[in-house]
Structure formats: C-alpha cells, structure tokens
Amino acid sequence: MQKIKVKDQVVVIAGRDKGKRGEVTRVFDDGRRVLVAGINMVKKHTRANPQANEQGGIIEKAAPIQISNVALVNPQTNKADRVGIQVQDGKRVRVFKSNGAAVDSNAGKK
Numbered sequence: 001m002q003k004i005k006v007k008d009q010v011v012v013i014a015g016r017d018k019g020k021r022g023e024v025t026r027v028f029d030d031g032r033r034v035l036v037a038g039i040n041m042v043k044k045h046t047r048a049n050p051q052a053n054e055q056g057g058i059i060e061k062a063a064p065i066q067i068s069n070v071a072l073v074n075p076q077t078n079k080a081d082r083v084g085i086q087v088q089d090g091k092r093v094r095v096f097k098s099n100g101a102a103v104d105s106n107a108g109k110k
Helices: none
Strands: 009-012 021-027 033-036 041-046 057-062 070-074 079-081 083-088 091-096
Touching (some): 009 033
Antiparallel strands (some): 009 070, 021 033, 041 057
16 A cells, blocks of 8 residues: 555655645656656756647646655644554555544545
8 A cells, every 4th residue: 555645735855845735646656756736847848749739848847756755744733744554444544653543534445
C-alpha cells in the first residue's frame, strides 16, 4: 500500500519549493516520484505543430518531485505528518503517526 496517493494534500519539506502545498495529481509507477499541482514548475521550450494546431513557445509545467521530499498534511493540525499503515477490521488503513487518525475519510472502505 502506498503512503501517498492521488488527490492527497501534501506539503513540500525539502527543496526549492519548501513550505508550499498542493494536491498530488499523479504517482509514477516506480513509486518514488509524484506530480504535485503548482509545485516544481519548470519552463519547457516547445516547437510549433501546425497539424495539431499547437503554438510554439515557452510553457510552464509541473515536473515530478521525489516522494521523500513531500509529506501528507494532517487536516486536524494543518501541519505535515508522517503516515503509517494499520490493519483495522481486516483492511489496511493509512493513519497519521502523530494522533493515529485515519487518513482517508472513508476508512476501511475500498
């Protein structure tokens, strides 16, 4: 089970964007990188493609960030928190380490 999933609210704990918050839009297959909206923005030079009706120029897009550089935001404390996994009613559930509360609002359901 992954500790960080899509649509989780995270805060960057290391790097250029330290302290910024965003929502995870994608977790890559290797499980080591995540794409967070508005975080780690890079400029990409693109060539025009008349067949696809795309204009060339410089665009800004989010680049992947290491999963170790982000932490889940605990909504009760509004701070970054570590995540553990516990078995509750035969289901594996993500819980916050600080207070033991379930991460998902639909805890125990799949």
